[in-house]
Amino acid sequence: MENNQNEMNIELSEETALGVYSNLAIITHSPAELVCDFVQIMPGMPKGKVRSRVVMTPQNAKRFLQALSENIQKYEQNFGIIEDPQAGMPPMNFGTPSTMA
Numbered sequence: 001m002e003n004n005q006n007e008m009n010i011e012l013s014e015e016t017a018l019g020v021y022s023n024l025a026i027i028t029h030s031p032a033e034l035v036c037d038f039v040q041i042m043p044g045m046p047k048g049k050v051r052s053r054v055v056m057t058p059q060n061a062k063r064f065l066q067a068l069s070e071n072i073q074k075y076e077q078n079f080g081i082i083e084d085p086q087a088g089m090p091p092m093n094f095g096t097p098s099t100m101a
Contacts, residue, residue, distance in 0.1 A: 020051040034061040 022038035029035065035055050041048035056064065076082060 022051055024048060029058070032057070034058060 024039040024041055026037040033055050037050045038052040039048040040051050
């Protein structure tokens with residue numbers, strides 16, 4: 001019987017499994033970490049609300065970028081090119097914070 005050293009058990013709670021909806025991401029960074037705030041903005045509402053924050057090292061952020069890119073390519077191969085109808089929306093990356101951690 002083979003013992004795969006790369007196997008990992010990952011627990012997913014029911015609450016986390018439901019996920020959160022986000023239609024805007026604000027990405028900031030310091031020398032040590034990248035912070036991704038996932039925001040939900042509703043039409044006609046004066047402000048959005050951060051629904052989730054993910055903090056990661058620059059190395060893990062780069063690995064995440066690679067994995068996301070590969071998955072988008074696979075998605076488009078299966079379902080077609082993803083159109084960007086919101087070309088006038090603000091960019092998903094708002095730059096660096098005014099203070100550093």
